[in-house]
Amino acid sequence: MKKNNIILIGFMGTGKSSVGTCLANTLSMKFMDTDNEIEKRSQMTISEMFKSKGEEVFRLMETNLLREYQETLNQTVLSTGGGMPLRAENVSLLREIGFVIFLKTSKEVTYQRLKNDTTRPLLQCEDPLGAIEQMLKIRVPIYEACADMVLETKDRSIDRIVQEIISIRQNFA
Numbered sequence: 001m002k003k004n005n006i007i008l009i010g011f012m013g014t015g016k017s018s019v020g021t022c023l024a025n026t027l028s029m030k031f032m033d034t035d036n037e038i039e040k041r042s043q044m045t046i047s048e049m050f051k052s053k054g055e056e057v058f059r060l061m062e063t064n065l066l067r068e069y070q071e072t073l074n075q076t077v078l079s080t081g082g083g084m085p086l087r088a089e090n091v092s093l094l095r096e097i098g099f100v101i102f103l104k105t106s107k108e109v110t111y112q113r114l115k116n117d118t119t120r121p122l123l124q125c126e127d128p129l130g131a132i133e134q135m136l137k138i139r140v141p142i143y144e145a146c147a148d149m150v151l152e153t154k155d156r157s158i159d160r161i162v163q164e165i166i167s168i169r170q171n172f173a
Contacts, residue, residue: 005076005098006169009143011136012082012120013113014103015153015161020079023162030076034065034084046081047120059087066093073097085146086139094146099169102147103161104140105154107132 006023008016017033024031035046038061042049049058062084069078070093078098084090094100111129114120144150149168153161 003074003096003098005073005078006165007094007098007100008077008079008103009085009094009100009146010082010103010153011105011110011132011139011143013110014105015158016079016103018158019103019153019161019165020077022158023165024077026162026166027077031079032073032076033079034062035079035081037065038062038081047124055083059083063087063090063093066090066097069093069097082139085142091142091146095148099149100147101165102143102150103153104143104150105152107136109154110136 006020006027006029008020008023010016020033021031023029038049038058039045042061044052046058049061062081066084076098080094085094107129110132114132115128149165151161151164156164
């Protein structure tokens with residue numbers, strides 16, 4: 001049986017942190033963000049970590065964090081980094097930890113939300129829209145396979161998304 005946690009997955013810029021914070025407040029649950037937790041523990045930003053230690057070290061930290069949460073997380077809304085479900089082990093851990101929701105939006109909306117965000121190491125390139133498109137081609141099927149529920153975030157307010165999660169999640173409880 002799954003623990004009473006809600007896990008938000010999806011590409012960067014889909015609203016995982018914003019929705020997660022509001023959802024946790026609405027349900028009187030804790031909110032945690034895996035990227036923030038890794039930054040706190042490593043005492044460096046994700047961008048700094050990618051530059052100094054490489055993406056693989058970061059991905060290993062994500063997996064280790066999930067292993068820890070497998071034992072300790074309870075009554076928590078967990079927002080994950082966009083690449084977390086790319087590792088098969090992480091998919092198993094996420095599904096064991098809680099109810100997994102894929103927040104989905106289009107490449108165009110993602111680009112509009114992130115075009116001025118310099119904290120996203122994977123988008124610091126010549127063609128960020130092209131990079132988003134390529135990553136989404138790979139990641140969307142993985143996100144969909146991992147998720148208990150898929151929710152489109154385009155043109156929906158945070159409050160509306162939260163209410164949809166609450167009503168649909170009750171059917172899975």
